[in-house]
Amino acid sequence: MSIVDRALNVKEQFLQELKELPYDTHSIKLFKDKYLGRKGLIADLFSSLKDETPQNRPNSGKVLNELRQFATREFEAKTVYIDNQNSKKNIGDHSLPEDPYLIGGIHPLTHTLNEINFIFTKLGFSTVYGPEVDTDFFNFEALNIPKHHPARDMQDTFYVKNGIVLRTHTSNTQIHTMLKNKPPIKIIAPGRVFRNEDISVRSYCLFHQVEGLYVDNNVSFSDLKGVLNYFAREMFGQSVKTRFRPSFFPFTEPSAEMDVSCIFCNQKGCNICKYEGWLEILGCGMVDPEVYKSVEYDYDKWSGYAFGMGIERIAMLKYGVKDIRLFYEGDVRFLGQFI
Structure with a gap:
């Protein structure tokens, strides 16, 4: 059987197994090693090129290169699809409450x-409760702290304007x-x-x-x-x-x-x-x-x-x-x- 015929058989077998490929990591790795690994079926076809006649070798090499590119492209597309499907499975039920450990607490x-x-x-x-911005009367004078009283030196005050202060x-x-x-x-x-x-x-x-x-x-x-x-x-x-x-x-x-x-x-x-x-x-x-x-x-x-x-x-x-x-x-x- 020629290399071209063997390549067609490998391609059909590849597509059939790719279609039925399980979604677990171990199965995906075994599949990749079988077809695209250094000792896989496609690599084995390349090693047989040395037995081809000089007239057939260029065409056979072209067919094998196209097969390897096709298998790589289809495998990568399949793994992306599998990752998306697995992600959807892990999303969970949106109606359930959030993780309780992410809930904030009282300061x-x-x-x-x-x-x-x-x-x-x-x-x-x-x-x-009282106002945070108040008059000088409520913050000082009514509390027996008149203007120029020494007790006012005990605290530095934020004065706003016209006798209005931030309460101290x-x-x-x-x-x-x-x-x-x-x-x-x-x-x-x-x-x-x-x-x-x-x-x-x-x-x-x-x-x-x-x-x-x-x-x-x-x-x-x-x-x-x-x-x-x-x-x-x-x-x-x-x-x-x-x-x-x-x-x-x-x-x-x-x-x-x-x-x-x-x-x-x-x-x-x-x-x-x-x-x-x-x-x-x-x-x-x-x-x-x-x-x-x-x-x-x-x-x-x-x-x-x-x-x-x-x-x-x-x-x-x-x-x-x-x-x-x-x-x-x-x-x-x-x-x-x-x-």
Whole structure:
């Protein structure tokens, strides 16, 4: 049988087997080696060219080249078709939900705020919100911080224009609430605040606060300590200890700062608590009578307390985060730890 006849037989056999070729990788490899491999049927035909007569050899060589090109082209087209069919099989049911591990989670600051809200809601506090852009009166003057008061040097403010500022604390919400309502008042006021500070590991130009206010008859500092002690134990664990240190805030008198025992070293001393065994978490005090004058409350009849805490500060302590900037960078490697 001539090489041309053998080539025609190989071509027919190739097409028949290609048509019935299974879609698995092993079968495809065996098929390719059988026809297009270095020791395959087409290569075997080329090795027989040496036995052809000089007159027939050019034509036979042409037929074999065309056969090899045809087989290569048909095989590649078949493998592309097989890949497409396999891809369709792997697409799956579009009605099914996505992979649960790709679902986002609550931001750690939001989670911390929700936890704080839940704790104070159990104590009867209502949640109110105030404007982020406010007048100088609500942000400073009504809180016993008049113009040229030294206390204004404690915080760098973003001034907009004509006495309008980006609020430096959520205490402005307390003034709005007291002007619109008569006692008793028992609220917390969460929200964003802005200060013109350098961005660093410990500070940012914006952050979040929660202010608390309770005004009623015969409210005492003991009531304030009881509420904050309950909050600390709910937030950081029942074994946590607290202490109150005298401090100064223009809108409260007397004023104090509250510390909790270091939750990282159990008061043995570490770099987070600066080897003191205590962590500062908030400021508080009894509402100053001058604030009652601003909202036309009778300070002889009403008394109350206020407190304020930074949500970032609480989150950093609770989760052991050492850089406040991580909360704002949107890095999924960081945020994914809280899902």
